[in-house]
Amino acid sequence: MKVLIPTPLRSYTQHAWVEAGGATLAEVLKDLDRQYPGIRFRMINEQDQMRRHVRFFVNGDAVFDLLLPLKPTDELCIVQALSGG
């Protein structure tokens, strides 16, 4: 599926849009980390929880469950929720 990478994480991908595969959000993030080592830990902590300021949107809907099933035609947008100065 197509994945939109936010600017703070493009040092890993070098591109705004990348391709990643998986049957769940967790699997897609794992595939991203396989392609771009280190990127997952910046978004998901060691307890497998989404980091506080990282949000995932699938086809425009916010997703909070890493085990959510995904289809290859879905579009995943990763968003940085900026706050503070």
Place this chain on the structure above:
Amino acid sequence: MVRRTTKASAQNPKRSARAAARTKPARRALVLVATRKGAWLFHGDAARRTWRADGPHFLGHIVNHLVLDPRDGRTLLAAAKTGHLGPTVFCSTDFGRTWKEATKPPAFAKAADGSGRSVDHTFWLTPAHANEPNVWYAGTSPQGLFRSDDGGITWAPFSYINDDPTYREWMGTVQDGTPDGPKLHSIIIDPRDPKHLYFGMSGGGVHESLDGGKTFAPLIKGMQVVEGFDASVVTFHDPHCVRMCPSNPDRLYQQNHCGIYRLDRPDNEWVRIGRAMPKKVGDIGFTMVVHPRDDNTAWVLPMDGQTVWPRTSPDGKPSVYVTRNGGKTWHRLDAGLPQQQAWWTIKRQAMSVDARDPVGLYFGTTSGELWMSRDGGAKWACFARNLPEIYAVEAAELA
């Protein structure tokens, strides 16, 4: 000339060391600056008079510590995160021209029951013993101790303390720690024995291991806590910065939330040497550095610890204080520093000392100014300003 030096060496090792320092080939100075918005490398000439700023590196990243490995003189490690992404460690072997990210940054073990902790940021980096090349230790927030055996590329929890129930109790909660999270810091390796380690926790006291981390024990006797609390409870202790004297590894100094201390091993009771500071200034602060060749000499940068604890320069008049007799007396060193209306805060990692003779001292303020002295603190000069909030300053030398 050579004969005279040899004779001096036999009669007076300190004089000999000074003479040797003067005759060594000139080395370039390097000051590593970690800030809330990135890192800078300040390259100095041999005389430490002109400086070239190289940076920002990792603009927008919160960099808590930037350290050069003295064992190879070229490996740099940076503890970084952004305000919105998880923490990581970057490594460079070409003084920041290129950086390589850790493939496995410090991270706690996953707990099946959901009670596990998550590293918010790596706070402190310490190269291990000279006989353990590529080994590094890291302290994190919340308090965790980690080790890398491959120059900072992969990290693993070190020792048992990260998950030990007693240590977890001593670490307290996030609310017990410093405003941006409780921290494990001041990881110190005895140069005589790689298995002899110390670390400090804010909060959670000072701890020592004699067996390479298999066991640790608190080392808090003599340390005071905030009024009304029980000093026998490890949780309440808040060492801000612990230093070991390179010339005498049996002597430790400490700037604590509650005073300045010295400890001479094998004794295990800290002595509050800050009692000898002027009453109007007090002995509260964050940072402390020690002389590379004289275990009686140490410097502090006092912060106002009265009433609501502003932790700014007392009376708006910043000064470094030095002791040259192990803490019996202290002397004010403020020549060149602002004489009024300078409400500085200097954090625990933001002061450093080089190994020159005379010694160079460096510190950075949270208002983004870098100051230095080429003469042990007798005179001060600002050599960079308008930087972001400075978290850490480390002096190093390049061949």
